[in-house]
Amino acid sequence: MNAPAIRLEHLGKRYGRVAALRDVSLTVEQGEVFGFLGLNGAGKTTTIRILLDLVHPTSGRAAIFDLDCQARGLEVRARLGYLPGEPGFYGDMTGDATLDLLGTLAGQRVDPARHAMLIDRLELARADLRRPIREYSTGMKRKLGIVQAFHSDPPLLVLDEPTEGLDPLMQDAFYDLLAESRARGRTVFMSSHVLPEVERVCDRIGLLRGGELVLLSPVQDVRTLAGRRVRVTFGADVAAPPSWPEGCEAVSVSPRTWDLRVRGELGAVVSLLGTRPVADLDVQMPHLEEVLKKYYANAP
Amino acid sequence: MRSSAVVLAVHSVRRMRAVLIAIALVLGGFQFLLTQVAAFLLRRGGFGVISSFIPDFMQNFAGPSMLAFTSFEGVVAFGYFHPMVLSAHVGLAIAIATEPAAEVETRFADLTLARSVARHELITRTVFVLVWSELVMLLVMMLSTWAGLACCTPADTPRPGAATIRSLAILLGAITLCWGGLALAAAARVKRRSTASGGIAVAALAAFLLDYLARIWDPAKVVARFSPFRYFEPMSLLAGGQLEWRSVAVMLAIGAAGATAGYIMFSRRDL
Numbered sequence: 047m048n049a050p051a052i053r054l055e056h057l058g059k060r061y062g063r064v065a066a067l068r069d070v071s072l073t074v075e076q077g078e079v080f081g082f083l084g085l086n087g088a089g090k091t092t093t094i095r096i097l098l099d100l101v102h103p104t105s106g107r108a109a110i111f112d113l114d115c116q117a118r119g120l121e122v123r124a125r126l127g128y129l130p131g132e133p134g135f136y137g138d139m140t141g142d143a144t145l146d147l148l149g150t151l152a153g154q155r156v157d158p159a160r161h162a163m164l165i166d167r168l169e170l171a172r173a174d175l176r177r178p179i180r181e182y183s184t185g186m187k188r189k190l191g192i193v194q195a196f197h198s199d200p201p202l203l204v205l206d207e208p209t210e211g212l213d214p215l216m217q218d219a220f221y222d223l224l225a226e227s228r229a230r231g232r233t234v235f236m237s238s239h240v241l242p243e244v245e246r247v248c249d250r251i252g253l254l255r256g257g258e259l260v261l262l263s264p265v266q267d268v269r270t271l272a273g274r275r276v277r278v279t280f281g282a283d284v285a286a287p288p289s290w291p292e293g294c295e296a297v298s299v300s301p302r303t304w305d306l307r308v309r310g311e312l313g314a315v316v317s318l319l320g321t322r323p324v325a326d327l328d329v330q331m332p333h334l335e336e337v338l339k340k341y342y343a344n345a346p
Numbered sequence: 347m348r349s350s351a352v353v354l355a356v357h358s359v360r361r362m363r364a365v366l367i368a369i370a371l372v373l374g375g376f377q378f379l380l381t382q383v384a385a386f387l388l389r390r391g392g393f394g395v396i397s398s399f400i401p402d403f404m405q406n407f408a409g410p411s412m413l414a415f416t417s418f419e420g421v422v423a424f425g426y427f428h429p430m431v432l433s434a435h436v437g438l439a440i441a442i443a444t445e446p447a448a449e450v451e452t453r454f455a456d457l458t459l460a461r462s463v464a465r466h467e468l469i470t471r472t473v474f475v476l477v478w479s480e481l482v483m484l485l486v487m488m489l490s491t492w493a494g495l496a497c498c499t500p501a502d503t504p505r506p507g508a509a510t511i512r513s514l515a516i517l518l519g520a521i522t523l524c525w526g527g528l529a530l531a532a533a534a535r536v537k538r539r540s541t542a543s544g545g546i547a548v549a550a551l552a553a554f555l556l557d558y559l560a561r562i563w564d565p566a567k568v569v570a571r572f573s574p575f576r577y578f579e580p581m582s583l584l585a586g587g588q589l590e591w592r593s594v595a596v597m598l599a600i601g602a603a604g605a606t607a608g609y610i611m612f613s614r615r616d617l
Contacts, residue, residue: 098460100617120462128460134453138361150353152461194457 049112051076051202051233052097058105059092059257066092068257069106074235074250076201079228081248081265082237085342088254090237091131094206097235098128110202124153127198131206131237133191137180141170141190144179145197154198164193167219184211192220196227203227205236209243221247245269245334253341261341265334272332273309278319279326280304291318350463354471358445359478366479369438373483374490377425381494384421388503393417419506420584422491426514427580429554435483435518436550439526442476444542446608447533450617465613469534473605476526484515506584513589514580520597521578525550527601527608534608535615574600 052074059067067089074080084090095101096108099119108115110122135144149156165175168189179187188211195203203224209217224234224247238244244251245265253261261268273295283301290296290306291314297305308315312329319327359366387393397416425431446468449455459465488511495505525546532542553573560570570576577593 095617098456100456100459102614102616120464123460124462126460128456130453130456130460132453134449134456136361136452136454147353147357148457148461151350151458151463153350 048076050074050109051078051111052080052235053109053112054093054106055108056106057093057096057103057108059089059096059101060104065257067096067103067254070254070257070259071106072252072259072262074233076233077228077231078250079224079234079248080236081244081251082235082254083239083241083244083251083338084237084254089257090254091206092257093254094128094204094235094237097204098123098126125200126202126204127195127200129191129195129203129205129208131210133187133194135179135187135190138178140178141175141182144190145175145194148194149197152198156197157199160199161193161197164196164223167223168192168216169219185213185216188212189216192223196223199227199230199232201232203232203234203236205234207238208236209238209240217243241333241335241338251334253338255341261338268334268337269332270309272337273307274312274332275330276304276306276308276312276315277326277328277330278304278306278324279328281323281325284322287318291315294318349467350458350461351467351470351474354458354463354467355474355478358442358471358475362442362475362479365438365441366482369434370483370486373425373431373434374486376428376431377487377490378494380425381422381491382498384418385499385503387421388418388500418503419510422495423506423510423514423580423584425487425491426511426518427578432518432521432554435480435522436525437547438479438483439476439522440529440543440546440550442479443472443526443529444533444539444546445472445475446530446612447536447542448539451538455617459617466609469530469605469609469612472530472533472608476523476530480519480522480526484519488512488515510583513583516589516594517578517580517583520594520601521574523601524574524597524604525601527604529604530608531604531611534612 050073052072054070054072057067057070058065070089070093082090082093092101093108096103097110097115099115099122102116111125113122113125115122139147145156145161165172170186170189170193174182174186179190182190188209192208195205209220212220221243227234234247236248248265250264251261251268252259263271273293275297280302285301286296286299286304293308293310294315295307295309297307299305306315387396393416400416446455449458449468455468458468491511499505528549529542529546532546533539536542554575556566556570557573557575557578560566560573560576574597577590577596579587579590579593583589
């Protein structure tokens with residue numbers, strides 16, 4: 047059986063009296079795209095920095111491919127590509143020189159075809175790569191950051207707010223790259239504030255609140271927590287039933303319109319409507335955002 | 347395959363090459379200029395005139411340091427302990443040694459250390475660049491002195507010996523590496539380059555002034571023992587003394603202790 051790509055066991059980190067992470071345990075399997083969510087200061091970046099051995103945990107353990115991130119950091123980091131939240135490029139270096147340096151430090155030869163593919167897909171012109179980075183826009187710096195993270199096609203990608211500063215077209219290009227990486231069996235661990243993005247690309251999510259992991263679930267399951275919204279419009283006035291089927295909750299009821307929230311199967315609702323003059327039926331899948339905002343709102 | 351420290355050292359030198367070349371040109375030019383000034387004063391009999399302008403009590407007070415202003419050898423050698431030259435060397439060493447703090451501050455260290463690069467390689471890189479750049483500066487200065495003496499001074503002029511110039515350069519290099527090591531220790535501890543470089547620059551200035559004070563005011567001698575400049579004694583070389591290897595060793599030991607502390611602190615800290 048394959049080792050998990052990431053395993054966190056009771057991970058904790060304190061900065062003096064402030065607990066940045068508290069007893070966080072989770073596993074990310076190989077080939078998964080895992081979304082790591084939370085408000086600012088929830089502990090997402092601290093967790094990522096522990097994985098990279100930039101920060102030492104106060105308690106617990108972090109491992110990548112069963113290699114301890116602190117004790118065997120060099121082996122761990124040879125297996126991952128990292129996109130920081132704020133890539134710290136030197137303004138006086140060109141994009142080309144930066145990629146050359148980081149590629150040399152990685153100790154792996156970058157496939158020229160892959161390099162060309164990445165800069166083409168992210169629309170980084172060759173002329174731009176020859177300019178000093180201080181002349182780059184925020185979006186171009188982000189694109190350069192993505193290129194360096196994907197350069198060596200590592201088995202694990204750790205991405206901190208990857209689409210921050212990218213325009214919608216470049217976001218799509220990034221999602222395509224991510225999908226291709228996943229198709230090749232790569233694992234992705236990404237933190238994000240953008241819930242539609244997480245919903246679109248992630249298989250599972252973990253949500254941190256105040257340094258604690260308060261939700262760990264497949265994206266699909268999180269959606270069902272919220273329940274589907276069902277709007278029924280009638281051709282004539284109808285009375286509400288004395289009781290609603292199990293899993294069905296009335297949000298608002300009028301003689302011609304019912305707004306319902308349904309968790310689980312829709313069969314019971316369809317049976318209930320069978321004898322009534324239904325003019326229209328609108329079923330909306332819930333958005334991740336609806337559920338997660340509740341978790342965010344419950345922040346202490 | 348080259349080690350990461352070497353790759354990073356080459357990268358650092360490339361980034362700083364304009365500054366390094368400019369400082370080397372200024373220092374080299376200054377040494378050359380001093381030989382010409384000394385030759386000019388010699389031709390015009392200027393050393394005697396200078397001596398006559400300095401009152402006896404000042405000459406007695408200054409002791410052997412008067413040689414720096416009243417002899418051909420002294421003026422030529424002055425470039426190896428002139429306060430501005432010392433400032434250039436120590437300032438450059440501080441700038442180079444605080445690169446780890448700059449990399450943490452700008453988060454460039456996140457990108458380098460996200461690869462299979464050990465933290466100690468960033469410190470090793472800094473030590474490489476520090477020693478290499480100091481050797482280059484000293485070499486340029488010595489070559490400029492030699493060129494100035496060879497091309498434009500009368501052959502029968504009593505010149506400072508090669509051993510004296512070499513010893514002066516060793517002293518200057520030792521005090522520079524001493525402060526470089528201390529700056530590296532500070533840079534390994536803090537998150538901002540300005541904190542490390544500012545703190546060490548102020549400490550260096552305070553230590554220099556303290557040592558100066560102790561040379562003219564006995565009660566300050568007790569405290570001045572803690573100033574690395576206490577071990578920087580170029581005047582004794584001009585007066586015909588031998589290089590004090592013990593003093594060189596003390597300065598290099600302080601620098602090495604700073605670098606070692608840098609290794610330890612940088613490997614243990616959170617970035």
